[in-house]
Amino acid sequence: MKLLFVSTSVGPLGTGLGGGVELTVYNIAQQMIQRGHQVQIVAPAGSTWDNLPLVQIPGNLQIIAQSQERTDPIIMPENPVLANMWDYARQVQTDYDLIVNFAYDWLPFYLTPFFNRPIAHFVSMGSLSDALDQMIVQVAKQFPGTIGFYTASQAITFSQLTPPLHYLSSGIDLGLYQFCLHPKQQLAWLGRISPEKGLEDAVAVAQITQIPLKIMGKIQDELYWQQICENYPNDIFEYLGFLSTNEMQQVLGECRALLMTPHWVEAFGNVVIESLACGVPVISYRRGGPAEIIQDGKTGFLVEPDSISELVNATQRIGEIDRHTCRADAEAQFSFEALGSRFEKWFKEILGNR
Numbered sequence: 001m002k003l004l005f006v007s008t009s010v011g012p013l014g015t016g017l018g019g020g021v022e023l024t025v026y027n028i029a030q031q032m033i034q035r036g037h038q039v040q041i042v043a044p045a046g047s048t049w050d051n052l053p054l055v056q057i058p059g060n061l062q063i064i065a066q067s068q069e070r071t072d073p074i075i076m077p078e079n080p081v082l083a084n085m086w087d088y089a090r091q092v093q094t095d096y097d098l099i100v101n102f103a104y105d106w107l108p109f110y111l112t113p114f115f116n117r118p119i120a121h122f123v124s125m126g127s128l129s130d131a132l133d134q135m136i137v138q139v140a141k142q143f144p145g146t147i148g149f150y151t152a153s154q155a156i157t158f159s160q161l162t163p164p165l166h167y168l169s170s171g172i173d174l175g176l177y178q179f180c181l182h183p184k185q186q187l188a189w190l191g192r193i194s195p196e197k198g199l200e201d202a203v204a205v206a207q208i209t210q211i212p213l214k215i216m217g218k219i220q221d222e223l224y225w226q227q228i229c230e231n232y233p234n235d236i237f238e239y240l241g242f243l244s245t246n247e248m249q250q251v252l253g254e255c256r257a258l259l260m261t262p263h264w265v266e267a268f269g270n271v272v273i274e275s276l277a278c279g280v281p282v283i284s285y286r287r288g289g290p291a292e293i294i295q296d297g298k299t300g301f302l303v304e305p306d307s308i309s310e311l312v313n314a315t316q317r318i319g320e321i322d323r324h325t326c327r328a329d330a331e332a333q334f335s336f337e338a339l340g341s342r343f344e345k346w347f348k349e350i351l352g353n354r
């Protein structure tokens with residue numbers, strides 16, 4: 001297949017601004033290339049991946065959907081990179097069999113009927129905007145089978161979707177994550193630093209348990225981060241920056257657990273499987289993607305959403321989890337090859353249906 005991947009419009013690839021979907025785009029592209037397909041990625045200028053075929057498109061980044069209200073109208077900046085990427089896709093479409101949209105934006109859904117090549121839409125977050133929801137429902141109806149999600153708990157946040165829906169889960173190159181059996185007395189928190197990610201809950205756990213917390217990820221909301229630093233002035237947590245996968249997995253592996261504390265319905269949580277791959281159990285709120293991935297009492301603990309005291313209890317019981325089981329679970333359920341097979345099957349189905 002000749003595949004054109006159109007990336008997220010909220011940040012250049014490799015900066016962390018796009019969150020987990022960056023890793024997902026990277027991994028699927030690699031898998032498709034390994035399987036002999038031709039892949040071209042279209043992404044905002046400033047993307048730093050140099051080992052994959054990338055066309056860099058200039059323009060202003062899209063505002064993140066998480067910072068907007070559900071009823072807000074669709075907003076586009078002047079000279080929008082989103083529109084510029086899709087204009088490029090329009091011009092080169094006849095060189096490809098399938099276009100794959102990874103942007104959580106209204107425009108690519110709206111444009112779908114105007115293209116003469118099929119478009120697969122991979123939706124990377126739960127429902128956040130009424131206008132986008134409506135457009136996704138419309139595309140699902142008009143082009144059955146072209147909408148893909150990470151998980152069922154994510155898809156269920158969108159109402160009135162016409163089946164078939166595809167739940168594609170995620171997967172990682174396990175060879176890049178080293179298993180660590182003997183952690184230090186420290187906890188990890190990973191992800192974009194933005195209110196919906198609930199970092200303050202993990203900091204509170206560190207303060208109560210007095211176990212130091214290593215924080216890694218892109219600061220997306222500077223005010224939110226400043227607020228956390230003001231509210232928790234002691235040095236029980238340390239911010240290490242946005243690290244490469246290799247640097248990140250080294251620190252992560254040395255942690256007793258990953259704290260996953262989202263205040264929204266997390267669509268998947270790539271960091272959960274990255275953590276399991278290092279042998280690090282995950283403690284998370286019982287909702288969204290993490291609740292589908294973590295096996296309570298086996299690969300971590302699932303606790304009552306937003307309950308700090310339950311997070312603390314789980315942290316104190318973390319020694320009950322066998323780190324080998326965590327790694328084995330990542331190998332059994334989230335392999336790179338299985339990820340490639342699921343996406344390849346989905347793409348072929350879309351092409352076969354035409």
Ligand code: UDP
Binds near residue numbers: 190216
């Ligand atoms: N990440 C990283 N370096 C860091 C912290 C995070 O590369 O220092 C990556 C991590 O590998 C994951 C992504 O950031 O792929 C966060 O994705 P997740 O699916 O957990 O959440 P999202 O940001 O999509 O809501």
